[in-house]
Amino acid sequence: MSEAALQRSNDMLEKARLDAEQRFIARTPQSRTEFEAACEHLPGGNTRSVIHFDPYPVRILRAEGARLHDADGHSYTDFLGEYSAGLYGHSDPHIIAAVKAALDDGIVFGGPNLHEIELAGILCSRFASLEKVRFTNSGTEANLMALGAARAHTGRDKILVMEGAYHGGVLYMAPYAARVNVPFDYVYGVYNNLERTLAAAKGQEHEIAAILLEPMAGGGGGIVSEPAFLQGLRDFADEHGIVLIFDEVMTSRMGRGGLQGELGVTPDMTTLGKYLGGGLTFGAFGGRGDIMHVFDPRNPDAVPHAGTFNNNVLSMTAGIAGLKHVFTEDVADAQCQRGNAFRDRLNAIIAARGATAQVKGYGTILVIHFQKSPINNPYDGVHTRPEARSLFHLEMLERGFYLAARGYMSLSLALTDTDLDDFCTAFDGFFEQFGDLIDEV
Numbered sequence: 319m320s321e322a323a324l325q326r327s328n329d330m331l332e333k334a335r336l337d338a339e340q341r342f343i344a345r346t347p348q349s350r351t352e353f354e355a356a357c358e359h360l361p362g363g364n365t366r367s368v369i370h371f372d373p374y375p376v377r378i379l380r381a382e383g384a385r386l387h388d389a390d391g392h393s394y395t396d397f398l399g400e401y402s403a404g405l406y407g408h409s410d411p412h413i414i415a416a417v418k419a420a421l422d423d424g425i426v427f428g429g430p431n432l433h434e435i436e437l438a439g440i441l442c443s444r445f446a447s448l449e450k451v452r453f454t455n456s457g458t459e460a461n462l463m464a465l466g467a468a469r470a471h472t473g474r475d476k477i478l479v480m481e482g483a484y485h486g487g488v489l490y491m492a493p494y495a496a497r498v499n500v501p502f503d504y505v506y507g508v509y510n511n512l513e514r515t516l517a518a519a520k521g522q523e524h525e526i527a528a529i530l531l532e533p534m535a536g537g538g539g540g541i542v543s544e545p546a547f548l549q550g551l552r553d554f555a556d557e558h559g560i561v562l563i564f565d566e567v568m569t570s571r572m573g574r575g576g577l578q579g580e581l582g583v584t585p586d587m588t589t590l591g592k593y594l595g596g597g598l599t600f601g602a603f604g605g606r607g608d609i610m611h612v613f614d615p616r617n618p619d620a621v622p623h624a625g626t627f628n629n630n631v632l633s634m635t636a637g638i639a640g641l642k643h644v645f646t647e648d649v650a651d652a653q654c655q656r657g658n659a660f661r662d663r664l665n666a667i668i669a670a671r672g673a674t675a676q677v678k679g680y681g682t683i684l685v686i687h688f689q690k691s692p693i694n695n696p697y698d699g700v701h702t703r704p705e706a707r708s709l710f711h712l713e714m715l716e717r718g719f720y721l722a723a724r725g726y727m728s729l730s731l732a733l734t735d736t737d738l739d740d741f742c743t744a745f746d747g748f749f750e751q752f753g754d755l756i757d758e759v
């Protein structure tokens with residue numbers, strides 16, 4: 319909508335958003351210059367679609383603890399937490415020391431090292447479903463390899479996924495991503511709807527190699543799976559010899575054993591990523607020994623699992639340091655409770671203001687939606703007006719809080735209780751000022 323059209327319009331929400339955008343542009347000239355320079359060699363000035371937002375993102379120069387500093391001299395308290403990979407904050411001393419020590423011993427060995435043994439042992443002792451594990455360079459790759467393992471193990475091809483699910487850049491189950499997706503033979507279920515999911519699979523039970531889903535749809539809006547849905551899929555997988563894979567790339571931080579531990583359903587395989595490499599490039603997949611056996615290179619019929627940097631010493635050592643010294647099992651449980659309490663506090667603020675919003679999520683991963691209608695699967699979020707999301711994002715940036723443009727937040731260990739209090743004050747201030755303008759579609 320042009321500014322002139324806006325003047326004529328009654329859309330106070332879009333007017334407020336445009337105002338916030340004008341102020342954003344006025345206070346970020348250097349970020350704008352950098353963005354224009356970036357556009358010369360990067361499409362849209364970007365090499366990771368999700369971190370773009372309109373009119374252009376702030377350019378981050380450096381970070382420490384829970385603070386980010388942009389090219390225009392502004393500081394932000396970081397509530398994005400690098401989409402959950404930044405659990406340790408930006409300068410945890412254990413992580414920094416581990417990486418420095420690893421650098422001192424040399425990098426890129428081209429052979430097995432000691433660190434991979436230790437990290438594999440820690441992961442298998444933490445997550446109930448892991449007997450054997452392998453490392454990758456990203457969560458996307460972990461999911462791809464887990465699907466490959468299930469296909470090799472079962473000799474079947476089809477993959478049951480949930481509509482709207484996100485499992486990585488080439489595994490995004492939204493129609494507009496279809497062209498960049500790996501072309502598996504997908505069967506589409508509906509998150510939190512067992513009846514429709516089983517109906518979609520009907521007649522193909524013995525062609526399906528794997529069911530892949532998140533126990534909480536993270537990118538899909540922080541929607542926790544109903545335990546009966548997960549248990550129903552568990553039973554269905556058992557009945558038909560299908561490999562049940564939980565993508566815990568985001569949710570493994572939710573309590574000592576991941577969200578599978580909290581919800582009490584154990585998959586055959588689990589995929590991991592994000593913070594488990596200490597904030598460095600990381601992914602892992604693993605599960606039942608008989609399934610993972612397909613990769614044992616001592617077998618003449620083994621299938622390959624490649625990846626130059628799979629056991630890179632920086633991610634391995636940072637991952638070990640984080641799990642041994644920082645994100646211990648007790649800390650994992652406590653952080654999960656801390657996140658749930660923070661979510662409840664934000665929802666109480668919304669309720670007190672009578673605002674059209676809700677905060678979904680579990681533990682330290684939270685997503686704000688600007689609608690009251692229930693959200694049980696990724697497509698239920700359509701009642702949120704994009705203008706409301708954008709206004710909230712721009713206003714929170716102005717108030718000094720960094721979070722994803724789509725309302726996603728993940729809390730790092732570096733955030734203090736005062737940071738959470740300050741966020742609540744800003745959050746309440748936002749709804750005091752704009753709450754009345756927000757309605758749902």
Ligand SMILES: Cc1ncc(COP(=O)(O)O)c(C=O)c1O
Pocket residue numbers: 401455456457458459461484485486487532536537565566567568591592600601
């Ligand atoms: C649930 C889930 N699976 C997989 C991935 C992909 O991980 P990566 O970005 O490390 O490839 C993500 C990333 O956000 C994710 O949220």
